[in-house]
Amino acid sequence: MTAPTVTGLELAAVAALVGFGLQPRMRPLDNPRYRELLQRCRCERPFRSAVEACAEGLEMDLIEVHPVEGLILHPRHGSIFTYRLTDHEKLSSKERLTLGLVHVAIAARAYPYPEDLEEDGAKRIAVDDVDAFLRHLIGKLQEATRDSEGLALPHTGLDAAWRIYAKLTPGRPTAGGSRVVRASSQYWIAYALRWLVEQGMATPAPAHGPGHYLLAHRFRLQVREAASAPAFALLGDLRRTQLVEED
Structure with a gap:
């Protein structure tokens, strides 16, 4: 998957959203920044593509962008985030x-x-x-x-x-x-x-x-x-x- 060209600020926003997704107890309703980035991921295709590319690099799949549960990621076999x-x-x-x-x-x-x-x-x-x-x-x-x-x-x-x-x-x-x-x-x-x-x-x-x-x-x-x-x-x-x- 090829990520779209994004600015440094956009990359920081993408990384911040993935970081929120890696905190499974974090909920967007409790965090305005998380809620804002999640909404962008739901509505802006280029931004979502960049988030998917970031997850891909971490050997994870983005399986849902949920308004209440947040960014739901699933680690692939062998990922450093895989539960063992x-x-x-x-x-x-x-x-x-x-x-x-x-x-x-x-x-x-x-x-x-x-x-x-x-x-x-x-x-x-x-x-x-x-x-x-x-x-x-x-x-x-x-x-x-x-x-x-x-x-x-x-x-x-x-x-x-x-x-x-x-x-x-x-x-x-x-x-x-x-x-x-x-x-x-x-x-x-x-x-x-x-x-x-x-x-x-x-x-x-x-x-x-x-x-x-x-x-x-x-x-x-x-x-x-x-x-x-x-x-x-x-x-x-x-x-x-x-x-x-x-x-």
Whole structure:
């Protein structure tokens, strides 16, 4: 993609807008400069082309210019902005595998059907719901293992992850009463959801009960970009099957 010729001031404005987009909790409604630049990106084709070229140079795709969510960027594989489980330096390898499984499960439970990824609006999800879904998943995988059906797994990491998850207790309150211990599955679901909050992709929803969150439009778009991943496809298949069984 060839960027249009722009002045130094224009380049500074483009970089400033991309910088806002790299702060996922920043919202244009809270920042007049962000709002102004976002409006230019929505209305001025040359300016938008320059923003897309800047994102291209950072190995990112501009997936939406949203009036409320702001500039939504999706890092490509290999970009320095790509989320990696190894970014959680204080976690053990088993904990990272668990966290990875939980992230995929949150997405698959919230958006089991392709059309779900096209519907605007927030999705509500709860820690208990994700844990129940993963317990259902593990039951199906254990059945397949016992019956030697050879259920295809997309990669060995997922196979290892569900076996680790199966050994976790659902959740035990700490001595303080409300939090669950690190050795429980619900601890890691809450950990993942809090991380999504930090990334501007979810908000706590205590009005709906403890452990409830709303998944933002930004999260749905990120999931849509990664929907072809084998792990998401497998968990999505199992979630759709579960919904049919529940009916």
